[in-house]
Amino acid sequence: MDDSEYGNEVESKRLPSSKYKGVVPQPNGRWGVQIYEKHRRVWLGTFTEEEEAARVYDIAALRFRGHNAITNFNVSFENDEDYYMEKLFLSSHSKAEIVDMLRKHTYRAELEERKQNYACHGISGNAFNPEPLGESLVTPSDVGKLNRMVIPKQQAEKHFPLYTEIASKGVLMNFEDNSGKVWRLRYCYWSSSQSYVLTKGWSRFVKEKNLKAGDLVCFWRSNVGSNPRLFMDSKPRNGSGFETMGEVRLFGVNILDESNRDYAANNR
DNA sequence: CGTTGTGTTGAT
DNA sequence: TCAACACAACGG
Numbered sequence: 001m002d003d004s005e006y007g008n009e010v011e012s013k014r015l016p017s018s019k020y021k022g023v024v025p026q027p028n029g030r031w032g033v034q035i036y037e038k039h040r041r042v043w044l045g046t047f048t049e050e051e052e053a054a055r056v057y058d059i060a061a062l063r064f065r066g067h068n069a070i071t072n073f074n075v076s077f078e079n080d081e082d083y084y085m086e087k088l089f090l091s092s093h094s095k096a097e098i099v100d101m102l103r104k105h106t107y108r109a110e111l112e113e114r115k116q117n118y119a120c121h122g123i124s125g126n127a128f129n130p131e132p133l134g135e136s137l138v139t140p141s142d143v144g145k146l147n148r149m150v151i152p153k154q155q156a157e158k159h160f161p162l163y164t165e166i167a168s169k170g171v172l173m174n175f176e177d178n179s180g181k182v183w184r185l186r187y188c189y190w191s192s193s194q195s196y197v198l199t200k201g202w203s204r205f206v207k208e209k210n211l212k213a214g215d216l217v218c219f220w221r222s223n224v225g226s227n228p229r230l231f232m233d234s235k236p237r238n239g240s241g242f243e244t245m246g247e248v249r250l251f252g253v254n255i256l257d258e259s260n261r262d263y264a265a266n267n268r
Numbered sequence: 269c270g271t272t273g274t275g276t277t278g279a280t
Numbered sequence: 281t282c283a284a285c286a287c288a289a290c291g292g
Contacts, residue, residue, distance in 0.1 A: 017283075024283060028271060036281050043273055 018050055020072045022057030033102075035060045042095075045103035056102050063090045063098045082115075084163075085171075089114050113227070116174055133159040133219035135235070140213040143206050149198040149217070151187075156196035159219070162189050170199065175219070175232040183232065209234040 015025035024032045026046055031053035033044035044060050047053040058071035067087060075083060089111050090098065101107040134155040142149045151160070162171070170188025177183060185201035205211070216235040221228060 015284080021282085026272075027286095030271085032273070034273085034283090039281085041274080041282090046272065 018053070020050065020054035020057065021070070022061070022072075023050060023053045033057050033060075035064060037064055042099060043103070044099060045105070047105075056107075059090075059102060059107060060098065062087075063093075063095055085115050086111060088163075133221055133230075135216045135218040138211055138213055138215045138217060138234075142202075143211050143213055147199065147203040149202045151196040151198065153194075153196060159221075160187060160196070162187070162196070173230060175230045177231070177233040205234075212237070 015027070018025060018031060022033050022035055022044070024034060026032050030046050030048050031050050032046045033053045033056045034041050035044060035057060036042070042060070042064075044056050047056065054072040058073055058075070061069040061071050062075075075086075093101075098107070101110055134152070136149065136151055136155070139150070156162075160173075168188065168191065170186045173185055173187050175183045175185065183201060183205055185205070186199045187196070188199060189196050211217075211234055214237045216237075217232060218235055219230070219232045221230055223229070
């Protein structure tokens with residue numbers, strides 16, 4: 001009898017080793033995950049699937065040792081949007097926070113939620129007051145055939161910064177309008193014209209809101225419950241306000257309270 | 269009670 | 281730094 005190979009299926013007391021780094025067998029057949037830092041072991045939880053455990057180790061390795069860390073699986077390539085978002089997500093949380101998500105099996109969900117709300121986080125940790133992000137005057141070309149909306153540079157860089165690695169490809173952002181409808185728009189930087197633009201999804205917005213040159217589009221950020229969201233809606237050119245300008249329901253807060261401010265004064 | 273994950277040791 | 285092993289601590 002030679003038990004040198006793997007298939008030692010008889011009741012051996014020996015636990016089966018994992019082929020994955022950071023993954024250790026548990027007595028009940030599940031898999032534990034650990035990573036070491038400064039002579040200390042950091043426990044990353046237990047998992048039923050060996051491969052899931054291996055991926056958990058990979059996440060921790062990226063957070064603890066940077067994106068050149070040795071991992072079990074090769075993650076997506078450098079210039080990939082998802083990969084970039086994940087790096088952003090990792091670097092914006094402490095090691096303890098990441099470990100906590102991994103142990104509670106909530107990492108994936110939280111990452112996905114963060115992707116959906118890109119630009120909602122970060123700049124302001126504002127609790128519940130809507131934060132105005134500015135208004136953009138709709139120009140003739142914005143409602144023309146170019147299918148894009150230029151966001152004034154100063155406003156863009158202040159409220160919606162794009163990082164160089166992702167600027168050209170842009171990022172998908174979700175906005176809600178006053179009726180609660182969600183608009184999914186691509187936002188990117190056009191280096192040729194050195195401007196920040198909303199591209200994919202914009203023309204649909206123009207059409208449905210019946211936007212004309214001279215109208216305004218306003219943006220704001222607020223929290224619904226505890227999760228931040230982005231909002232946008234059109235404001236018809238001044239004059240007899242009709243349309244949806246009455247009130248904006250947002251958990252009792254009337255957002256557009258003082259925004260009846262007349263912009264035409266400085267327009268002409 | 270079953271399971272987790274810590275204490276510990278010995279390799280690389 | 282790492283996995284292997286034993287088993288105390290943990291939590292439903």
